[in-house]
Amino acid sequence: METDKNLDAYQEFVKGLWRDNPVFVQVLGMCPMLAVTNSAINALVMGGATLFVLIGSSFLVASLKKWIPKQVRISLYIIIIATFVTVADYSLLALMPGVHKELGAFIPLIVANCMILGRQEAFASRHGVRFAVLDAAGMALGFTLALFALGSVREILGNGSLFNIPLFGDTFEPWVIMILPPGGFITLGLILLVFNWAAVRKQRFMQQVAEAERETL
Amino acid sequence: MIKKEPDLLIQATPMLRQEMTTPRAMLDVWIALIPVILAAVWFFGVGALLLLLTTIAGGLMTEWVFTPADKRRGVMRDNSSLLTGLLLGLTLPPGLPLWMAFLGGAAAIGLGKLIWGGLGSNLFNPALVGRAFLLGTFPIAMTTWSPAMGPGHFFEVQGSLFALPFQTPVYDAVSAATPLGLMKFEQQSTALSKLLIGNTSGSLGETSGLLLLLGGLFLLWRRDLDWRIPTAIFASAALFSGLLYLVNPVQFPGPLFTLFSGSLLFGAIYMATDPVTSPLSPRGAWIFGIGIGFLIVLIRGFGGLPEGVMYAILLMNGATPLIDRYTQPRVFGRQARSG
Amino acid sequence: MNELVWIFISALLVNNFVLAYFLGLCPFLGVSGRLDTSFRLGLATTFVLVITALCAWFLNTYILIHAPYLRLISFIVVIASTVQFIEMAIKKLSPALFKALGIFLPLITTNCAILGLAIFATNRGYDLVEGLIFALGAGAGFTLAMVLMAGLREETELSDVPALMQGTALNLIIAGILSMAFMGFAGLFSST
Amino acid sequence: MHSLNPMNLLRGSFRHGVHPAAHKEQTVDLPIQRVPFGDRYLMPLGQHIGAPSKPVVGVGQRLYRGQIIAEPGAFVSTFLHSPVTGRVIDIGPHRHTDGTFKPAIEIEADPYATQQLPPAQTRDWKKLDITAFIGEVQRAGIVGMGGAAFPAHVKYSIPEGQQITELLVNGAECEPYLTNDHRLMVERPEALLRGIEILLEKLGAARATIGVEANKPDAIEILRDHLSPDLPVEVVSLPVKYPQGAEKMLIKAVYGQEVPAGQLPRDLGVTVNNVGTVVAIADWFDTGMPLIERVVTVSGPGAAYPSNLIVPLGTSVRDVLSFCGGLRSETREVVMGGPMMGSPIASLDVPVMKGTSGILAFTNTETLRPPEYPCIRCGRCLEACPYFLNPSRLARLAKARLFSEMKDYRVQDCVECGSCTFTCPSGIPIVQLIRTAKDNLAHASRKGEPT
Amino acid sequence: MNQPVPLPSTREPGSVRLVLSLALAGLISGIAIIGVYEATLPTITANKARELREAVFKVLPGVARMQRLEFIEGSLQPTEGGAVNDQTLYGGYTSNGDLVGYAIPADGPGFQDTIRLLYGYLPKERKIVGMEILESRETPGLGDKIYKDLVFVANFSNLVPDPEILTVKKGTRSAANEVDAITGATISSKAVVRIINEAHIRWQPRLPSVAPAMPLPDNETGPETGKPPREIR
Structure with a gap:
């Protein structure tokens, strides 16, 4: 792809992790984000499933874009995504029935995660296969990162454990609310607060650096 | 003769102000609650005082830490966090570990107030946000009630108060069911005289019906509370519980028990009337109160929890912007506003 | 009958789609800025939910019994085309309603509450009436959450929310407190 | 949330309102004194609501007291008269009470003049038809004296098809500190009743009601003593409450009716007139004196000797204050009008105008504002x-x-x-x-x- | 951001092509899904069956074989798969085919959401001998004790459901038809008891104490072909 020339592979991969993080910055995929993050393992499995679906569909969309008619592209994307989700759903059911039971209806609901459809429309359909996959991987990893952050905070406080390994011994008093729905909302709200704070600090720092540079010139 | 022309100020009229100030109004609620605090200490020992101090400290410290330095002085002087901490403390069970109480105070101020932009901006009663947080977080500790004692046990502080942070408390006293718990799970009523005096188990400040009413009268006299809200709550709770009582007097308590048990009095007089989170207009106040009364009876009668005052108030707090919006007062010389 | 009441109350209050199941969060966080918009979106969503429940029951009874693996893909395709069809139908039959709901209908396609409803109703094996009551309860619950949220958000516009909290962060905290308040409904009508 | 007030249950009040301390005791018993003539007078062209008046005199022109110096600039506008015998020394921008500079006529008083009004022409009001009467009211430069200074003749110009049935005389004087209307009612009840008689006949109203707040029992008593059985006038005692003197509130208090928003009292068949306005009408028809002086209360904790004064219009606030002992050194703010709705002045060199009911001096006690807290929506x-x-x-x-x-x-x-x-x-x-x-x-x- | 590439096809494609491409996509997707489905089906079926067997064996101690039964036209008949409904239960047999008891699925509203459970019932002794929660969303730390608290679960290993099971305050169990409630989770405890009581009223008159139907041979895995309509979430 000609226009891919000015893309940097590393940049395309990394942007989803922090700068354009789908959760913290774009506020997408909130539904699985909150529903399945009551433990770290659930969060990771959900992240993995999303990674699989996103990379798979981005790869397909980017490779097939020449043959996809514009008018029906959204329907086609949805069919592609739904196919991958079904595949993921059945594979998980076969391989990890325990986790699948916990995630329940939220695996099929990956279809409705607007982040995935969004990447197809905004990126994969306009770029080469290599960059589409890198972008998808970055975004999905960023999503997984956010899921994991939320999931581990909620599990550590709400259950005193991480990956079901108790961290604080038997006498730890769990913060039950953290694994209940309100805990999900509140924790994510506070994580966003910290993220905003870090972003502001970083921006201020960059400004200072820029000013310092200007002064030295 | 004018000897020296003063530097004249140009401050807009009105030049006169009435005397009541916001910090003073907060202080009034404090004063109204002093008998209740004393009763809590009488029934539950010095531990009650420790709990109250801890929630207040938790709130004040949170406020101090998260308020920008230039605003601290004004914010700390408006007495509102002092009141929030006290109100929260009075809704806690007497044996709650202090570290949980501290956390509750922090949550009340942090989640209930600061995040919204401070006093006047919050849309949910901060003390109740703190309590709901605690109840959701430590459901067992928050529903383990110790029985009311007497002055003989005044200096016996329960060991559970001093549970180490993040550790499960160990209770040394036998827990006792609250009048509401007895009613809900064992269909046992409690004598009205006990509810009025307050020697039952329950939250620190909710047990003594008489003292709560007394404080309410003081606030009414000081014109610090909207009398419509408690009146509406009492009326609607009595009405709905009366209807249920008529249908099934075994399962549902009568109106008097409904009014004087649990934290209905405390909630109606001191929590629901928080001006910031209740509707402004008189009509709105009625709707708000009736809604709270209805929800209390609904949750107590049909829900899974024996007590529903806190949730009822929080839910109606959530509806307050809508109520306010549709109950704008009719402007002088105009027809009633439609929508 | 009692069962139906419980299904409705459960979807409306106890297990509110938004506040307990996290379904429909995108519009809940994104479109709840204005009260009238929220209310209309709630109504439109309820309408689509009911239609979806109908379709899901039909699919489950007549098609998916033979080909369960097509469940997800058929649901999503049916939902997308239903929304499209409803949009066209409303446009033709009631331009006024279309004007009121119009712009929200496409948004509903990506609302996971719709797909979620279909999947939950299937998982629980609801029959047609149960499914419809479930959809009504879920839609009413969604509308309730949307309207409460919109009222609260409009109010926060008048207060000095700290810059760091503005936007999604505060909305999530509001949702969290609402969700805490809805915990009061736990066990409602299940013990009588 | 505080409408437990039993006053609301009594007849004769409006709903809501506040009860500021009256502070009237300092001046309530002080008879009205006349301020001696000074040397300079400043007559702003816009002392009333509506278009400014247009000067009809030139610089250097000699004037006699009561001579017309400006004519109406529009229908909602009125005449200005010279408050003194003297000479025009300037027509141009001068410091106005609102702090800006606005056109005014500056007059130098003739120190040797007797300051007598020229002999009154006989104006037999009984012979005037309504149009002529309205013209006379405008000619006298009469405006509402309660503070708003709305030209009175406009108020009396009733459109076709409407009829005034009720004349309501506003003696509420709900603003704290002010006692000028009170003193007027106590000292000149005959003039007030005579003005009412004129208005009743000319406007064709059926009856008149004088609304007085209950904290002026002497005024109520004196007015009642002076009522004559021929004149359908009633004196009504009203519960003390601010802002009873606001036109629509007074109507609600006296008649129990709300003036619909966007409508005027006359749409209900009512016209409301301040006692000062009614007395000014009586003065014009009795003595031929146009509106060239008015009663002003000087009070407030910063005033050395609070007083009720007759002040020629155009007298500077400084001269008025120095007549009654000046300001105490603690004074921080001087307000023209009442303490609730009046406006602070930046300089003492502004003139007393037709709408000036009081000059109030305040000290730190009143001017120190409490720290501002967030609104807690207490209601x-x-x-x-x-x-x-x-x-x-x-x-x-x-x-x-x-x-x-x-x-x-x-x-x-x-x-x-x-x-x-x-x-x-x-x-x-x-x-x-x-x-x-x-x-x-x-x-x-x-x-x-x-x- | 990146420069978007104009979409490759600028010419308006005909509607035939649109339909064709959609159909093609659907076809390919269908094939893919069926492939995966076929590939995973044996494992999934085995997992489900194992889960079910484990649950049945747990609530009916001493059982070696099981058979899915359905109450059709007044009698219990062995069935294969199909929708699990109010008429379905599982028979438990000894290894030589004698009926031991029934494992009965039941559900109902709990504190938070629907509780789904399985209880083992011995028709001869008219006794409940086991209870297993299959699905619940009860409050962690409180309501979830209905399956985490083994003392509570043990209440159901020797319980007489007639005339009806009563929930009593913890530590006061004194009769064979009483269950000790969990402190702080009275509602969840009562919900479990109520669900079993309701199911018992429905099933009790239908259950013959002798084997109504022999297990089909080689049937231990309880064939669960087709869609498991009440999927265990």
């Missing part, structure tokens, strides 16, 4: 607002600069009585915020912006 302002507005919401909208949304909350109906600010425990200057918002809205609508 006290809702209970105070006589117009049943939602001042709390208006103030919050104004602070968020959502001015156009304030229209939905009827900000335009606000009369800026200040009850909300008076009552606010958080010390929020609500009425000032509302004024700012109204200014902004007016500005936006002048520019034709969609609001």
Whole structure:
């Protein structure tokens, strides 16, 4: 792809992790984000499933874009995504029935995660296969990162454990609310607060650096 | 003769102000609650005082830490966090570990107030946000009630108060069911005289019906509370519980028990009337109160929890912007506003 | 009958789609800025939910019994085309309603509450009436959450929310407190 | 939330309102004194609501007391008369009470003149038809004396098809400190009743009611003593409450009727006149004296010797104050008008005008504003607002600069009585915020912006 | 951001092509899904069956074989798969085919959401001998004790459901038809008891104490072909 020339592979991969993080910055995929993050393992499995679906569909969309008619592209994307989700759903059911039971209806609901459809429309359909996959991987990893952050905070406080390994011994008093729905909302709200704070600090720092540079010139 | 022309100020009229100030109004609620605090200490020992101090400290410290330095002085002087901490403390069970109480105070101020932009901006009663947080977080500790004692046990502080942070408390006293718990799970009523005096188990400040009413009268006299809200709550709770009582007097308590048990009095007089989170207009106040009364009876009668005052108030707090919006007062010389 | 009441109350209050199941969060966080918009979106969503429940029951009874693996893909395709069809139908039959709901209908396609409803109703094996009551309860619950949220958000516009909290962060905290308040409904009508 | 007030249950009041301390005891028993003539007088051309008057004299021209110096600039405008015998020394911008410079006629008094009015022409009001009567009222330069200074002749110009049945004389004087109307009622009841007689006959009203707040028992008694059985006049004692003197509130208090928004009292067949206005009408027809002087209360903790004074219009505040002992050194602010709705002045060199009812000096005790706390939506302002507005919401909208949304909350109906600010425990200057918002809205609508 | 590439096809494709491409996509997707489905089906079926067997064996101690039964036209008949409904239960047999008891699925509203459970019932002794929660969303730390608290679960290993099971305050169990409630989770405890009581009223008159139907041979895995309509979430 000609226009891919000015893309940097590393940049395309990394942007989803922090700068354009789908959760913290774009506020997408909130539904699985909150529903399945009551433990770290659930969060990771959900992240993995999303990674699989996103990379798979981005790869397909980017490779097939020449043959996809514009008018029906959204329907086609949805069919592609739904196919991958079904595949993921059945594979998980076969391989990890325990986790699948916990995630329940939220695996099929990956279809409705607007982040995935969004990447197809905004990126994969306009770029080469290599960059589409890198972008998808970055975004999905960023999503997984956010899921994991939320999931581990909620599990550590709400259950005193991480990956079901108790961290604080038997006498730890769990913060039950953290694994209940309100805990999900509140924790994510506070994580966003910290993220905003870090972003502001970083921006201020960059400004200072820029000013310092200007002064030295 | 004018000897020296003063530097004249140009401050807009009105030049006169009435005397009541916001910090003073907060202080009034404090004063109204002093008998209740004393009763809590009488029934539950010095531990009650420790709990109250801890929630207040938790709130004040949170406020101090998260308020920008230039605003601290004004914010700390408006007495509102002092009141929030006290109100929260009075809704806690007497044996709650202090570290949980501290956390509750922090949550009340942090989640209930600061995040919204401070006093006047919050849309949910901060003390109740703190309590709901605690109840959701430590459901067992928050529903383990110790029985009311007497002055003989005044200096016996329960060991559970001093549970180490993040550790499960160990209770040394036998827990006792609250009048509401007895009613809900064992269909046992409690004598009205006990509810009025307050020697039952329950939250620190909710047990003594008489003292709560007394404080309410003081606030009414000081014109610090909207009398419509408690009146509406009492009326609607009595009405709905009366209807249920008529249908099934075994399962549902009568109106008097409904009014004087649990934290209905405390909630109606001191929590629901928080001006910031209740509707402004008189009509709105009625709707708000009736809604709270209805929800209390609904949750107590049909829900899974024996007590529903806190949730009822929080839910109606959530509806307050809508109520306010549709109950704008009719402007002088105009027809009633439609929508 | 009692069962139906419980299904409705459960979807409306106890297990509110938004506040307990996290379904429909995108519009809940994104479109709840204005009260009238929220209310209309709630109504439109309820309408689509009911239609979806109908379709899901039909699919489950007549098609998916033979080909369960097509469940997800058929649901999503049916939902997308239903929304499209409803949009066209409303446009033709009631331009006024279309004007009121119009712009929200496409948004509903990506609302996971719709797909979620279909999947939950299937998982629980609801029959047609149960499914419809479930959809009504879920839609009413969604509308309730949307309207409460919109009222609260409009109010926060008048207060000095700290810059760091503005936007999604505060909305999530509001949702969290609402969700805490809805915990009061736990066990409602299940013990009588 | 505070309408437990049993007063609300009695007849004869409006709902809501506030009860500021009256502070009238300093001047209530002091007879009206005449301020001696000074040497300079400043007559602003815009002392009334409406278009400014147009000067009809030139610089250097000699004037006699009561001579017309300016004529109406429009229908809603009136005549100005020279308060003294003297000479025009300047026509141009001078410091106005609002702090700006506005056109005024400066007159130098003739130190040797007797300052007598020229011999009165006989004006037999009984022979005048309504049009001529209205012309006479305008010719006398009479405006509403309660503070708003709305030209009286406009008020009496009743459109075709309407009929005034009720003459309501406003003796409420609800503003704290002010006692000028009170003293007028006590000292000149005959003139007041004579003015009522004239108005009743000329406007064709069926009866007159004098509304007086109950804290002026002597005025009520004296007026009742002077009533004659031929004249259908009633004196009504009203519960003390601010802002009873606002026209629509007084109507509500006396007749129990609300004037619909956007309508005028005359739409209900009522005309409301301040006692000062009625006396001025009587004076014009009895003695031929146009509106060239008025009663002013000087009071407040900063005034050395509080007094009730007859002041020739155009006298500078400084001269008035120095006549009654000047200001105490603690004075921080001087307000023209009442303490609730009056306006502070930046300089003592501004003149007393037709609408000046008081000159009040305040010290630190009143001027120190309490620290401002956030609005806690206690609802006290809702209970105070006589117009049943939602001042709390208006103030919050104004602070968020959502001015156009304030229209939905009827900000335009606000009369800026200040009850909300008076009552606010958080010390929020609500009425000032509302004024700012109204200014902004007016500005936006002048520019034709969609609001 | 990146420069978007104009979409490759600028010419308006005909509607035939649109339909064709959609159909093609659907076809390919269908094939893919069926492939995966076929590939995973044996494992999934085995997992489900194992889960079910484990649950049945747990609530009916001493059982070696099981058979899915359905109450059709007044009698219990062995069935294969199909929708699990109010008429379905599982028979438990000894290894030589004698009926031991029934494992009965039941559900109902709990504190938070629907509780789904399985209880073992011995028709001869008219006794409940086991209870297993299959699905619940009860409050962690409180309501979830209905399956985490083994003392509570043990209440159901020797319980007489007639005339009806009563929930009593913890530590006061004194009769064979009483269950000790969990402190602080009275509602969840009562919900479990109520669900079993309701199911018992429905099933009790239908259950013959002798084997109504022999297990089909080689049937231990309880064939669960087709869609498991009440999927265990």
